[in-house]
Amino acid sequence: MSGTPVLATQGLTRRFGGLVAVNDVTMSVPQGQTLGVIGPNGSGKSTFINLVTGHLRPTKGSVLIDGKDLTDAKPWVIAGARVARTFQIVKPFRGMSVRENVAVGILYGPEGTGRMAPALRAADEVLGEVGLGGSGDKAPGELSVADARRLEFAKALALRPRLLMLDEVMAGLRPAEIEPSLALINTLKAGGMTIIVVEHVMKAILAVSDQVMVLNQGTLLMTGSPREVLSDPRVIEAYLGQKYAQRQAGGEAGA
Ligand SMILES: Nc1ncnc2c1ncn2[C@@H]1O[C@H](COP(=O)(O)OP(=O)(O)OP(=O)(O)O)[C@@H](O)[C@H]1O
Ligand SMILES: [Mg+2]
Numbered sequence: 001m002s003g004t005p006v007l008a009t010q011g012l013t014r015r016f017g018g019l020v021a022v023n024d025v026t027m028s029v030p031q032g033q034t035l036g037v038i039g040p041n042g043s044g045k046s047t048f049i050n051l052v053t054g055h056l057r058p059t060k061g062s063v064l065i066d067g068k069d070l071t072d073a074k075p076w077v078i079a080g081a082r083v084a085r086t087f088q089i090v091k092p093f094r095g096m097s098v099r100e101n102v103a104v105g106i107l108y109g110p111e112g113t114g115r116m117a118p119a120l121r122a123a124d125e126v127l128g129e130v131g132l133g134g135s136g137d138k139a140p141g142e143l144s145v146a147d148a149r150r151l152e153f154a155k156a157l158a159l160r161p162r163l164l165m166l167d168e169v170m171a172g173l174r175p176a177e178i179e180p181s182l183a184l185i186n187t188l189k190a191g192g193m194t195i196i197v198v199e200h201v202m203k204a205i206l207a208v209s210d211q212v213m214v215l216n217q218g219t220l221l222m223t224g225s226p227r228e229v230l231s232d233p234r235v236i237e238a239y240l241g242q243k244y245a246q247r248q249a250g251g252e253a254g255a
Pocket of ligand 2: 045046047088167
């Protein structure tokens with residue numbers, strides 16, 4: 001295991017017109033760690049993932065995967081470097097079964113042999129891991145919200161990534177539905193996978209994160225242990241206070 005971080009960004013910045021969605025973010029994740037990412041709506045969490053995975057080009061700054069500069073690399077080049085991600089807005093291929101959705105990633109992924117039968121078998125294995133074992137024959141449109149998110153998780157996992165980036169895979173799930181996802185993340189972690197978890201569900205962040213990075217208006221507010229982050233006055237003011245206030249008011253902020 002080398003000391004080179006699996007992911008490092010330096011001064012990563014993305015503007016949309018006058019808006020700086022991600023502002024000068026320098027960070028790194030060591031091999032095998034799970035990094036939680038929190039921040040208010042619109043603080044740049046998804047944009048950050050999109051910059052790392054090549055779905056958006058940075059205005060400034062760099063992205064290093066395993067020490068290699070992959071700034072501006074295309075998404076399939078990043079995927080080839082064994083980085084996989086989920087999309088916050090689930091994106092299944094509608095004309096295919098759930099099993100085929102996962103198999104496509106395997107066929108064309110870094111370990112794809114181009115042969116359908118083994119890809120379908122491997123897809124069933126991954127579907128079992130995410131708790132969708134019985135749903136392979138279904139159409140994606142038949143899945144519940146929770147299961148559609150599990151499918152998104154399975155599509156990323158099928159690439160057997162070294163770095164997995166999860167963008168709100170637990171959003172909208174009931175507490176009982178969150179537990180299996182947390183257990184799966186901890187199993188992947190035990191296997192040495194490096195994972196970035198973007199979530200508003202604080203319970204999930206606390207259950208899996210070694211470190212937590214807090215974004216606020218595109219800027220890196222702080223990185224620390226879950227305990228440090230939770231007790232930091234700046235984080236409470238920028239994010240947690242708002243969530244607790246919403247909860248007090250009866251709005252479920254997902255904590
Ligand atoms: N393609 C785009 N064009 C213009 N503005 C964008 C685009 N993508 C994101 N933004 C803006 O950039 C900011 C950061 O958005 P982003 O989606 O990264 O936030 P987020 O932290 O993921 O929020 P949420 O918690 O709601 O998912 C927001 O103000 C958003 O409106
Ligand atoms: Mg987002």
